[in-house]
Amino acid sequence: MKRTAALFDEIVFPGGKTKAFTLSYDDGTIHDRHLLDIVNRYGVRGTFNLNSGFLDLVDVKDGPLGSFDLSKISTDEVIPLYTGHEVAGHGLNHASPTDIGSSAFMYETIEDKANLEKITGKLVRGYAYPFGNYDDKAKDILRYAGYHYARTVEVTHDFSLPRDFLEWKATCHHNDPQLMELAENFCKDDFMAMNKQLFYVWGHSYEFALDDSWTKIEELCKYMHDHGENVWFATNIEIYDYITAYRNLEYSAEGNMIYNPAGTEISIRRGGKLYSIPPLKTVIID
Numbered sequence: 001m002k003r004t005a006a007l008f009d010e011i012v013f014p015g016g017k018t019k020a021f022t023l024s025y026d027d028g029t030i031h032d033r034h035l036l037d038i039v040n041r042y043g044v045r046g047t048f049n050l051n052s053g054f055l056d057l058v059d060v061k062d063g064p065l066g067s068f069d070l071s072k073i074s075t076d077e078v079i080p081l082y083t084g085h086e087v088a089g090h091g092l093n094h095a096s097p098t099d100i101g102s103s104a105f106m107y108e109t110i111e112d113k114a115n116l117e118k119i120t121g122k123l124v125r126g127y128a129y130p131f132g133n134y135d136d137k138a139k140d141i142l143r144y145a146g147y148h149y150a151r152t153v154e155v156t157h158d159f160s161l162p163r164d165f166l167e168w169k170a171t172c173h174h175n176d177p178q179l180m181e182l183a184e185n186f187c188k189d190d191f192m193a194m195n196k197q198l199f200y201v202w203g204h205s206y207e208f209a210l211d212d213s214w215t216k217i218e219e220l221c222k223y224m225h226d227h228g229e230n231v232w233f234a235t236n237i238e239i240y241d242y243i244t245a246y247r248n249l250e251y252s253a254e255g256n257m258i259y260n261p262a263g264t265e266i267s268i269r270r271g272g273k274l275y276s277i278p279p280l281k282t283v284i285i286d
C-alpha cells in the first residue's frame with residue numbers, strides 16, 4: 001500500500017481529551033485531610049500511597065522550632081477520605097525496598113497489599129517506592145505481588161508517557177521552582193501539543209504544613225481547573241489502565257485495521273481524525 005504520509009497514531013484519553021493530569025501523595029499523614037479538601041474543590045484527582053502498618057499512629061516530633069504532628073490518618077478514615085481517588089501501596093512499614101533483603105521486602109509488599117485491600121474493599125494495584133529506592137529485584141517482587149506500576153522520586157520535567165511503569169517518574173515535585181511554568185506550558189495548545197500528554201506532580205501533604213505553603217497546591221489545582229478543558233483528571237491506575245489498553249491495540253500489517261482486546265473503548269487520532277475502537281471490536285480505517 002502506498003501512502004502519502006507516515007503512519008502516526010496519538011493516544012486520546014476518555015472524553016476526547018488529549019492530555020492527562022494526576023497527583024501522587026505519600027505516607028498518609030493527617031495533612032491529607034486538608035489536601036483532599038483542596039483537591040476535591042477543583043475536581044483534581046490522584047493517588048494516595050499508604051503504609052497500612054502505620055495507620056492510626058500518633059507521631060508528634062519535637063524539633064528546634066517546636067513540635068510537629070506527623071500522625072497518620074485512621075483506618076476508619078481511609079474510605080471516606082479517599083473516595084474518588086486511588087489508594088495505593090507504600091510498604092507495610094515504609095521499609096527501603098533495596099535495603100531489607102528479598103523476603104522482608106516481599107512481606108512488606110504483600111502484607112500491605114492484603115491490608116489495604118481489606119480496608120478499601122478494592123484491588124490495590126499501584127505502588128510508590130519508599131525513599132524512592134528500587135532495583136530490578138524490587139521490580140520483580142512488585143510484579144509477582146500484583147502491582148502494575150510503581151512511582152519513583154525521579155522527575156522528568158516533561159509530559160511524556162512512561163515506557164516502564166515499574167519506574168514511573170513524575171514530571172516534578174510540588175516544590176519545584178518550575179511548577180507553575182510547567183502547568184502553564186502543559187495547558188497551552190501550541191505546536192508542541194502532541195508532546196504534552198501527561199502532567200504528573202508528586203509530594204507529601206505534610207510538606208505544605210511544614211513550609212506553610214498550602215497556597216502553592218491551591219494555586220496549581222485552581223489553574224488546572226480553570227485551564228484544563230482539554231485535560232483528563234485521573235488517578236494513576238486509571239492512566240496506567242488506559243495507556244496499557246492503548247498499547248495493547250493490535251494492528252494489521254498495513255495499519256488500516258485495529259483490534260481492541262481490552263474491556264474499555266480506546267480512542268486514537270490519526271491524520272487529524274479521531275477514531276474510537278470499542279471493546280473487543282475491530283475498526284477499519286480508510
Ligand SMILES: [Zn+2]
Nearest residue numbers: 026027130131
Ligand atoms: Zn514515604
